[in-house]
Amino acid sequence: MNINEKRYTLAILVNNHPGVLMRVVSLFSRRGYNIDSLSVGETEQEMISRITIVVTGDRPVVEQIKKQVGKLIDVKRVYEMTQNKSLQRELIMVKVSTKNENRSEVVELAQIFKAKIIDVTSGTVTLEMTGSLDKIQSFLDLMMPFGIVEMARTGITALERGGRALSSISLSEDEQ
Structure with missing residues (x-):
């Protein structure tokens, strides 16, 4: 990462249809952009x-990404989640x-x-933790000397702070 x-x-809100994720991700790969983390799931609206x-x-690359993703079929909204205006967490095992x-x-x-300890054997302890990227990295740095046998991460999931919901899109708004 340069200076x-x-x-x-x-956060990208999309119609919940087969193939939408593939179209979004392939846009990144076609343009040569690397995805550091990816998390997908249904919202409160199925x-x-x-x-x-x-x-x-x-900044210019991210603005270009937002514009290009926003033009894709089935994309409802593209929103940048800033550190101070959002809650961002990741699950790691x-x-x-x-x-x-x-x-x-x-x-x-x-x-x-x-x-949370989720499994113990004679030679390993398996842990589950949720937190910010900094917290998880600090934890992993302290676990490294013991020897990390295996690891799985979910990728960042984020919600905006406060009462506003990004996914409060009604069908009637989309049809206008």
Whole structure:
């Protein structure tokens, strides 16, 4: 990442139809943009899905991405989620190598970070944690010396702070 690049989180509201995600993601790949994180799911309205994409780039590139995505069929809205005006979280599951002499240290760190122990074997502890990118990275940095056996991440999911809902799109608005 160069000095002008930073991470941007985009919330994209789309019609919940087969192939929509593929069209959005293929736009990124055709243009040579890398997706750092991708999370998709239905909203409170089953006919609308929310795609949350984190990309790294400079401001002009992100503006171009927003415009191009906004032109795609079935895209209802593209919204940039800023750090201070949104709540952004990720779920991570991480399997850490443990021995009898260091297991208590892993458990103690898990408690400090509010990670949940979901499995224990004679040689590993598997943890589940939700948090911001910074919190998750700090946790992973502390787990590295023990040995990370396996890891899975969901990607960022984000909602705007406050009472406004991005996905409050009624069908009547779309038909006008």
